[in-house]
Structures are given as C-alpha cells and as structure tokens.
Amino acid sequence: MKLMYEAEAKAQGGRNGHVVSSDNVLDFExxxxKSMGGEGGAYTNPEQLFAAGYAACFDSALNFIAQKQKVKVENTEVNAKVGIGQLSNGGFGLAVELLVKIPNLDKEQAQALMEAAHKACPYSNAIRGNVDVKLELA
Structure with a gap:
C-alpha cells in the first residue's frame, strides 16, 4: 500500500492520561x-475518539462512493456508537453501530450505497473480521 497520509499521536498514562497528536491539534486528557469504574467527568476516552474518527471516515467514504457512482447526495450523516466489553478469553473487544443518514434516496439505493461505503472505508477495512459492525439506515 502506498501511503497518502500518516497521523501520529502519543499517549501517556493510558486511559487515565493524556493524548496529543504530533502537530498538537489533538490534545486531550x-x-x-464512570460506567467502567472511572471518575468520569468532562474528559474523552479512546472509544469516543474511535467513534468520531470512524464516523468522519465512513461519511467521507459514503460521499466518495456516491460521487464515483454519480449519485447526488447531500447532507449525509453518520452516527457511530463504539462499545467496549470483556471477551471470553479475558481480553477486551469493541462493538460498533453505524447509523447512516442519506436524505433524498430511496431505501434500496441508500442501502446499496451504505454497503459500498463499508467496503471502501479504511476504518471498516481495518477492523473487518475482528469487530462486529452493525450498519443501519436512519
């Protein structure tokens, strides 16, 4: 694979720490x-960051495929839910739900576009076979 872009971020302190991108644009505690036994509060966590990235990436893939297929779409929206839970082997895993909104397309066409985007999206490709991803049209 020929890389087009590479992002870099550093984490210190794990889930109770700090993350920062190499260009300092992303800089979060x-x-x-709280639901996992933490203090909660006005902080982010790895699942929120993954959900935000996946939602943005999937929406871009959706619009890329629509443009490639010459399908006119406007105001698409992707809501990503990322859950974490313990696996039977003692490790941890993720589950993802993507709620995809494609206004002004009939259900069959929207479904086909969503499924094509799922095949093109880098996040979908990275986790395929490892993470359950539920796709749903809004």
Missing amino acids: VRVP
Whole structure:
C-alpha cells in the first residue's frame, strides 16, 4: 500500500492520561468513563475518539462512493456508537453501530450505497473480521 497520509499521536498514562497528536491539534486528557469504574467527568476516552474518527471516515467514504457512482447526495450523516466489553478469553473487544443518514434516496439505493461505503472505508477495512459492525439506515 502506498501511503497518502500518516497521523501520529502519543499517549501517556493510558486511559487515565493524556493524548496529543504530533502537530498538537489533538490534545486531550483522557479518563476511564464512570460506567467502567472511572471518575468520569468532562474528559474523552479512546472509544469516543474511535467513534468520531470512524464516523468522519465512513461519511467521507459514503460521499466518495456516491460521487464515483454519480449519485447526488447531500447532507449525509453518520452516527457511530463504539462499545467496549470483556471477551471470553479475558481480553477486551469493541462493538460498533453505524447509523447512516442519506436524505433524498430511496431505501434500496441508500442501502446499496451504505454497503459500498463499508467496503471502501479504511476504518471498516481495518477492523473487518475482528469487530462486529452493525450498519443501519436512519
């Protein structure tokens, strides 16, 4: 694969620490959510960051495929939910739900476009076979 772009970020302190991108654009304190036994509060966490990245990436893939297929779409929206849980082997895993909004297309055409985007999206390709991803049209 020929790289087009490479992002770099550093984490210190794990889930109760700090993350920063190499260009300092992303610079956050991270904390374990209250539901996982942490202090919670006005902090982000790895699952929120993954959800934001996946949603943005999938929406871009959706619009890329629509443009490639010459399908006119406007105001598409992707809501990503990322859950974390313990696996039977003692490790941890993720589950993802993507709620995809494609206004002004019939359900069949929107479904086909969403599925094509799922094949093109780098996040989808990176986790395929490892993470359950549920796709749903809004």
